[in-house]
Amino acid sequence: MARAYFALQALAVGGWWLALLLRPAWRAAFRPDSAPDVVLFAFALADLLILGLGSALVAWSGPYVVRQRRALAWFVAGATVYGALYTLALALSHAAPPLGAVLMCPAAVAVTLAAFALDDKLNAVPPGGAR
Numbered sequence: 852m853a854r855a856y857f858a859l860q861a862l863a864v865g866g867w868w869l870a871l872l873l874r875p876a877w878r879a880a881f882r883p884d885s886a887p888d889v890v891l892f893a894f895a896l897a898d899l900l901i902l903g904l905g906s907a908l909v910a911w912s913g914p915y916v917v918r919q920r921r922a923l924a925w926f927v928a929g930a931t932v933y934g935a936l937y938t939l940a941l942a943l944s945h946a947a948p949p950l951g952a953v954l955m956c957p958a959a960v961a962v963t964l965a966a967f968a969l970d971d972k973l974n975a976v977p978p979g980g981a982r
Contacts, residue, residue, distance in 0.1 A: 852968065853965040853966070854965075855910070856961060856965040857909040857910040857924065857927070857965060858910035860927075860931075860958065860961075861903050861910060864899065864902045864903035864906065865899065865903050868898065868899060868903075871891070875888070879948070880950045881947070881948070882947065883941055883946050884945075884946060884948075897930075898934070901926070901927060902931060905926060905930070906927055906962075909923050909927060920969065921969050921970060924966040924969045927962060928963045931955070931958055931963075932963065934955055934959070935956045935958065936959075938951035938952040938954075938956075939952040939956060
């Protein structure tokens with residue numbers, strides 16, 4: 852289930868940036884007030900690489916990279932929480948519309964829970980005894 856969430860997040864991040872690229876009118880709902888679009892798009896590379904590609908690698912990596920998957924999951928979770936706190940600070944200071952925070956805060960909670968779930972699978976003792 853945790854890896855399914857990372858797959859969903861990877862697709863959502865890519866779709867979100869594609870939507871913002873194709874629908875300029877939607878950008879105002881996410882960028883700071885009176886800021887040009889370039890301020891919003893300055894986050895695109897990091898979002899696509901860390902949240903998008905990172906989530907995809909967590910979701911679709913093979914069975915031999917369990918420990919690396921765990922580390923990457925926590926890296927992606929940390930980046931998501933950072934982004935959520937940034938959007939929340941902008942919204943609370945009335946410097947940007949709240950939609951970014953409304954979308955990012957639940958994503959930050961969900962990705963953190965997914966990372967914890969991957970931890971539980973790594974730390975679980977297999978049936979029949981120790982590893």
